[in-house]
Amino acid sequence: MIHLLWAALAIPVIIHLVHRRKAKEVPFSTLRFLQLVDQRVARRHRLKEILLLVARLLLIAALIGALYRPMVRSATFRGANVPTTAAVVLDNTYSMRAAAQGALHFDSAKRAAGRILDGLRRGDAACIVPFDSPDPAPPEATTGLSRLREELNAMECGYGTAELAGALRRALAALQKGTTPRKELYVITDFQKLSWTSALSELKGSFPADMPVFLVDAGREVGTNLALTHAEFGLNVQVAGAASDVYCTIRNTGRLNARKDLGLFLNGEKVDHREVALAAGAEATAAFSHVFAQTGDVGGELRLDADELDADNARCFTAAVRGKLPVLLVNGDPSAVPTLNETFFLELALQTPSPSGLVLSPIQTKTVVEGELSRERLEDYACLILANVPRLTDLAADHLRRYVTGGGGLVIFTGNRVDPASYNTSLAGAGQEPLLPALLGEVRQSEEGPQPGYRIRSLAREHPVFRAIADQMDTEGCRVRRFFSVIPLKNAGESSVLAELDAGPLILERKSGAGIVILCTSSADLEWNNLPARRFFLPMLHQMVYYAAQSAQSAGNLTVGTPYVLQMPPLDKPVDVSFFAPATGEKAIDGKPVAVVAAAQGQNAVTFQDTRRPGVYRAAYSVDGQPYERLFAVNVDARESDLTRIEPEEAAKMLGAPVAKVVEGPDRLLLVVRREREGLPLWNYLFGLALALAVVETFIANVMLRD
């Protein structure tokens, strides 16, 4: 019936044509006055006639069109009320803990997810896929929407960081398993640029053309946020009675300048504080100096006052405050004459007594020979120094590898007894993570002369080993007569040169696992060089030990989500290890362990998985009645504090989905979804157009008449 109305379009055309019927002839007295008339008037009138005709045709067409109640369907339209499976990728990384006007971004995201579930009907299925999920398997979409809603309500924002690509893969896998005709993918996020990485390019082509992807913006620009991105002890060891420096890096990732109080807490007690003021985007370092009164494990925290994102306001650390820093020296060339021992100068430098004989050094050394190395429990030492040890057995090499990768520090001095091939095989053999910074080559010897020996050509003065003693490093008189040349490793990424001679590297470093290896290509005595006779030898050796030993401290510092591996001594019988969550947090801790992990007989390590929250955890166990306790710190990944946003439209392009809709906020979500599912009704727009055309037509007609 409506189709017949299209015939009404002929009316204005007919009127127009009739109006323009053939001119009638009128005999007239004279054309004189007609010829004087401005022809532009006629031309303007002609144009207006055409405009009027067009306006009237469009007006009628718009009205008739509106009667059809047309809808614009998207490419993903599958029909009204078809069963749907929805996968909701929910950003629960800690940037979502940012608060806008008192409400967390994550709460806003949950609200959006709730609306999505509310918009589903009976028979529809859904699943929620958190960004940061410990389970790599894709979830199962469920038709039990009420239960899913309860799970959603119970969800908490995490402290981790994650890329979007992983969550999308899981969500797409979940949708693929669904059997409903229509599938929808929702991504609710704060559009933190960090999450939108190039890994998303691997997903291009994975999005079906008939599946809409809704990108819901649950975030906002953060005004004020100071983030503690790093905290570490200085190179001083933590010994009771001695000052220990704690350094931390603070970055302002908010839009505004900020000023906050930074406090140092040890075992929950505030021991120091200072004020920090930073402009937006700026970074600064703050330092505290503290004297530990007692030995023992200490859990510490640097904490800023609250701001819009509290999750990055704290940095936890642990400190094993010792009476002394234990260092194991392995004498590779023992001698009955003490001064001829390979470790003579090392012992002297590391345990320098005062004139009165009182040893002031915080380092406690123990010297063993090569054959005794395997009997030592390496974990008891903060640092291991090999001095001219000829070769290492496989067992010893294995122990060393476990020790270093577990966080131990190893310093190697070469000498005339060192077998380079053995070192290269046992410490940098094929198929293994190399401990050596470089392979040992041939011995190079300087030519004889008035001042024989190679000189130190360059020094990494900004390296932690030399940074604090750079002004003491007078290397002018240093001479190295012999040293091992080195051959770079194939994967030399973690190796670096700290000091270089005229003819080759002298001191190299490599990070291996959680530990550090420092290689000196010359000897620790005066046989190959005059380093022990130089004034800088003592502070340099101390700094090396402190630097290598530091890695043991950081072994207990993890990132949220990283499993903690507790190294234990070999067990004679099974032991249960209790893990206790941080004392601070959103939920009250009742003193009960959050996990108990059984360690079997002979097992020397247990793994604790649940490091979802930042803070200082405690692991406790007992062996034969002897209690053991270890603290370890878990911190957020500081990268997540970079709150730089990516434009949602750019993010959609990056995703490469055929149909991607950006939703500005949870409030608009249902409207956008409904339009995508059902289509966009056009009839009201057509009525509006008709109204506008009526106004235009009136205007043109009046202007024409006025002319």
Add this chain to the structure above:
Amino acid sequence: MRSPFKSKYYDPQKLASIKNLQLLARTVVEGYISGLHRSPFKGFSAEFAEYREYLPGDDLKHFDWKVFARTDKRYVRQYEEETNLTCTLLLDASGSMAFGSDGLTKFGYGCFLTAALTYLMIQQRDQVGLVIFSDQVRLRIPPSNSPAHLKNILEQLEKTEPAGETSIAPSLHAIAESIRRRGLIIIVSDLIDDRDQVMNALNHFRHDRSEVIVFNVFDRAERELPYEGLVDFLDLETGRRMQVRSDVVREDYQRKFDAFVRKYREECVASRVDYQFVTTDTPFELMLAVYLDRRKKYR
């Protein structure tokens, strides 16, 4: 005056209506004549011509008491006033005068006007002549005031058809050259010609100290342009055509037309030419009476 003949331009009733207008109109008519006579013609004697019935308001100076005593009827004497006045009626018979709506062309209207004026003049014993012109003089009837003169003029009017192009100025100049004595020149035309040339020609009459009256005759349609839609206008003089959306151009056209008339009026006033804009839908006798009344005010 009684005339037994019939002419379409001679409607005794209408003419009588002019004559029988209220006292004011009659006075105006007479005054018109007297007024015309005043300026150029002074101090002439009048001879008795006839009696006419007394009407209230007539000057008692001319009341014939003797006739009243004899017959008990009231009459006044009418004198043969100065008939030196020579009036020449110039009627435009160009093609543009053939235009008319509602059945009456401008030329026809001009003929009615000419006839009425002729009648008036002859009744007043004035000599009246007629010149019909278009692009040249087509007919010339010398002035006379004989009773048969009206008939002659009316016959000529009936025979004449408007045609030809307008070239008023040369015709007027030629007529002005031919008129040897000053008098009254009455021009009935649409004056659709070069205005400067026309005014030059009118001034030619003025230079001879003749009094000039111009009846600028138009059909109302020529001013109103009451046509809708697309119209193919045909020029009655030249035969040229022009298609125009008359409803579109009407306003602008009227502005141009009014400017034409206004210019003529202004220049006629400046040249002391009596200008009267006339549309053919106005009953000519009414128009003439209005004109005569107006003329009286400016004596």
